[in-house]
Amino acid sequence: MRDDRLSPRKADLARRAPGMHRPPHFAEAEYAADIRGTLRRLLRYFTKESRLLVLLFMAVIFGTLCSIYAPLLQAAAIDAMTGGQLPQLGQELLYLALCYLLASLSQFLTGQLAARLSQHIVRALRTELFAHIVDLPVRYLDRHSHGDVMSRMTNDVENIASIISSSLPTLCSGLLTVAGTALIMLWSCWQLALLSFLSVFVTIFVTKRMGRVVRRYSRTRQQLLGEQTGMVEKMIAGYRTVVACHHQQAVIRSFCEKSDELTRAGIRQDICSGVMGPFMNSISNAGFVACAAAGGVFALDGMISVGIIAAFLVYIRLFSKPINELAVIYGQLQTAVAGAERVFKVLDEPPEMMAGGAYPPRGRNDIRFDHVSFSYVPGQEVLHDFSLSIPAGRKVALVGATGSGKTTLANLLLRFYDPERGTIWIGPSDLRTIARPALRGSMAIVLQDTVLFSATIRENLLYARPEATEEELWRAARLSRAQEMIAALPQGLDTVLTAGGGNISQGQRQLLAITRAFLADPDVLILDEATSNVDTRTEKDIQSAMQELMKNRTSIVIAHRLSTIRDSDLIVVMDEGRIVEQGSHRELLAAGGRYYDLYMTQFRGFAT
Missing domain, CATH: 3.40.50.300 (P-loop containing nucleotide triphosphate hydrolases)
Incomplete structure (x- = not known):
């Protein structure tokens, strides 16, 4: 009969080995040395696709305006319902459905145009890069890691494609949403708008402070994970030597010690990451409740209608969501610009000079x-x-x-x-x-x-x-x-x-x-x-x-x-x-x- 129990050595490894973790939050963004210069060079590729770019911006702007206008229609519908104006209610609901339909179509069109734009730009960039690498002198490839050159051709270019296809439309839409939402909220009720802004900015401030702690634990965890991976790689590469020298127990002890450190770092990071979400939601919900309570008071005083309160609650979500997204996109944008800078460094390398005279007549050349x-x-x-x-x-x-x-x-x-x-x-x-x-x-x-x-x-x-x-x-x-x-x-x-x-x-x-x-x-x-x-x-x-x-x-x-x-x-x-x-x-x-x-x-x- 087969014994399914673990041996003491395997049980020790199973006890100590860290489990599967979620990807670390708030990963450090890479930064380019010359952000402005890199962006200017990158924009040259966009100008070659000006038609697609204009269509993309038009789709983003139209979709964003529909999303911002929809809560006002919702407020009008609620006011019509509370006022018993059924014909107007039906009209407002029809407009609201049409507005959401147009917003959805705009988002679909935005995705299609962004995908086309990113692939056209990446194709031009990758083709230019490959053609240039082929013409580089041997000295360059001897002095640079082949993996690094391949990474610039694949990972860095794909990062640029990802930014164009997803983050660029989100960035434009987010900026327009924040600006448009803030203006409508101030126009509707500036007192309630200021209270909403205060709760959002408190959330951003706390998120930033806690993000630093998570990043510190993330760096430690990634370093330990790299050390552990290197340890495993060395053991596998030198397995014959390890076995021949009967060094298994010492290798296991070293692995378990490193695994313990990685487990502790992973627990600390996951606890901070896990606490962060509920804590942020609590602050956001507290601000949401405060705005609802203040809105109720204002409604009783006749300052605003019930529909405006409902619209405000939607606008608070619309206002805070893009701000959180923009923080993430900013890091992705920095990484993509750093990747573009690495690509441009290869393109700036002088190619091998091919010009010159003819080869002397063959057969008589000392x-x-x-x-x-x-x-x-x-x-x-x-x-x-x-x-x-x-x-x-x-x-x-x-x-x-x-x-x-x-x-x-x-x-x-x-x-x-x-x-x-x-x-x-x-x-x-x-x-x-x-x-x-x-x-x-x-x-x-x-x-x-x-x-x-x-x-x-x-x-x-x-x-x-x-x-x-x-x-x-x-x-x-x-x-x-x-x-x-x-x-x-x-x-x-x-x-x-x-x-x-x-x-x-x-x-x-x-x-x-x-x-x-x-x-x-x-x-x-x-x-x-x-x-x-x-x-x-x-x-x-x-x-x-x-x-x-x-x-x-x-x-x-x-x-x-x-x-x-x-x-x-x-x-x-x-x-x-x-x-x-x-x-x-x-x-x-x-x-x-x-x-x-x-x-x-x-x-x-x-x-x-």
């Missing part, structure tokens, strides 16, 4: 690094006064420890970055004078970390050369030894790859990347540990195919496995951004220097 210095972070040079000549049509291998600057040379050749000092020459041309599209169209790179897109194999290969024919695709696949692998897939070249090529093996992804390089038919080929993820037999096949591919073109091979570069025309050994040795495989082994040490470590089992 590559020369002439006293090149470069650093990703100012003051921390990766290359120091680096000089190297790579003859056209030769195979040059770059070896060295991680961080010695090998991949940086490839980044500079493709103009992902430009040197801080010195010059890189392609034949007779300074690399910086060649247009980036022409330069990159004449080079191909195969990275250790293969990049494939969520598309068909055909579409991924055509990234190298969009105009390639079916015959050329299969020829590239045959040369790269990927033909059998592609033919064995369910739809061949039309097989759809999942994100990153997750539905094929790492070795197969590497083969497709190499096939793409074959298809590009480049003048300069860069291989960054291109066969690191294929088996030994496949690597041998690829190496023989690459010998054919590298004929009559300059090839730069970045390698850690020295077995792949023994036939190189030139091997360059790098260390901390400088060349320490260069020569052929035999020459470097005979010299007994750094390359000799690396080679013997890999192939003779020497201790490292």
Whole structure:
């Protein structure tokens, strides 16, 4: 028989773990550094949709006026009823029904127009942002979190859409309602109006004071929740280590301690939030009762009619509700403006310059690094006064420890970055004078970390050369030894790859990347540990195919496995951004220097 009782350890976790909580109230709003400037830029997108904007405002104004006018019709109907004027009562009720119907239609139209306006503006903003991100230099994306860039494209833009579709109409309607209601109340009975305003402002004052307390507890709770989530994430990521070191009890104790803190903070916040609603309602209801009592006294004195008292009670609700909504909308508006400012910061980043001259005639271009210095972070040079000549049509291998600057040379050749000092020459041309599209169209790179897109194999290969024919695709696949692998897939070249090529093996992804390089038919080929993820037999096949591919073109091979570069025309050994040795495989082994040490470590089992 199964025992449903909890073990002591699980019971302790169940007792201590916090339950489900409502979303924290009064969340902190984000603030933009330049609110006015951001709003001005955002308004430019509205001016492009001026027709929709005008229609939206007309619908909001008309609907708000109907809502404000309806209580006056209600007051007239009540006065007609108390006065026994049945024909007038029927007329006022008809007008009241018509007024509410028009208000409902206006609200429906407002929702439709606001949705269209928000989607049109967001489409323009998102399209402009995406087109700009595509043109940003690699340096920007290297220095900014990919998650942050994606958040600006998704979350920040969606916040703007939400404000336009919901909060903007509510904001306009709320302001008009407060102003219109206040004027009608003052016109009807200024004494009763002042009493109503006093009760509303007392409610706002107390709400603001209590909101500060709730926000303080909310910040504490969110911080503790983040710490607890981080603790769980670390435990799951390092679960094997936790179990192997028999550290479960210590992890549980730490989790329970943090859970206790989170529970206490959650209880305090929920108590304050729970008390706040009834307390505010009590103040509001007290003001409501005071206005009703005062209105009764005024009615007995003949100052106002019973209908006006009834209208006043409706107007008090109409007046207080938008004020509370405006406080919430203000925070949402601040968050949306802060998101817009983050979006505009990306749009303000200068795009990568694509202009320049033509690529020199292919096949006769030596590559020369002439006293090149470069650093990703100012003051921390990766290359120091680096000089190297790579003859056209030769195979040059770059070896060295991680961080010695090998991949940086490839980044500079493709103009992902430009040197801080010195010059890189392609034949007779300074690399910086060649247009980036022409330069990159004449080079191909195969990275250790293969990049494939969520598309068909055909579409991924055509990234190298969009105009390639079916015959050329299969020829590239045959040369790269990927033909059998592609033919064995369910739809061949039309097989759809999942994100990153997750539905094929790492070795197969590497083969497709190499096939793409074959298809590009480049003048300069860069291989960054291109066969690191294929088996030994496949690597041998690829190496023989690459010998054919590298004929009559300059090839730069970045390698850690020295077995792949023994036939190189030139091997360059790098260390901390400088060349320490260069020569052929035999020459470097005979010299007994750094390359000799690396080679013997890999192939003779020497201790490292």
